[in-house]
């Protein structure tokens with residue numbers, strides 16, 4: 516999932532002024548602006564499912580002419596530019612989702628969190644409640660556990676540093692959690708003392 520690594524400065528420069536500027540004007544600096552009929556990119560499933568620009572690239576290249584508020588085509592961008600632009604969008608999305616989910620906190624349901632952990636969340640592929648996460652709630656207070664779970668140490672992407680597959684997986688999850696998934700998983704982890 517190279518789309519989840521951070522864009523390099525020199526690649527950002529190659530994008531020129533128009534596309535990054537249009538992104539911010541039309542979709543907002545935090546990606547949530549919808550005032551021009553534009554999609555909320557912080558929560559759009561297409562962005563959440565995109566890998567390496569494979570979904571974002573086609574939309575940016577072709578534009579969306581058949582809307583009342585058409586999205587222009589950025590046909591001049593190369594495939595490499597489209598991948599880099601997607602990286603930029605993912606980076607902004609990860610920051611925005613972290614900010615949103617680290618702040619929000621409602622009481623979760625531990626049973627639902629356990630099912631998510633062992634099922635849809637795919638956590639059990641890498642973690643175990645009786646193994647590496649045993650006693651985790653006695654090591655961290657709730658606030659630290661929340662932020663550490665959302666973006667484990669070292670996963671905040673740095674320019675030019677490739678991420679481990681596991682770190683990329685945590686970022687992919689971060690881009691796609693429902694707020695209730697986070698609350699439920701944390702209620703479940705809080706029981707691991």
Ligand code: HEC
Nearest residue numbers: 636637638640641642663664667668669680681684688700
């Ligand atoms: C692809 C493997 C993988 C998946 C899937 C995954 N994790 Fe992780 N997770 C890791 C790795 C590796 C780390 C340690 C990262 C680091 O600190 O560098 C980690 C870190 C964590 C931490 C912080 C642990 C600590 O001691 O600070 C928590 C909590 C956590 N994961 C919970 C979850 C939950 C809950 C899910 C499912 C929603 C999940 N993880 C999915 C691999 C994974």
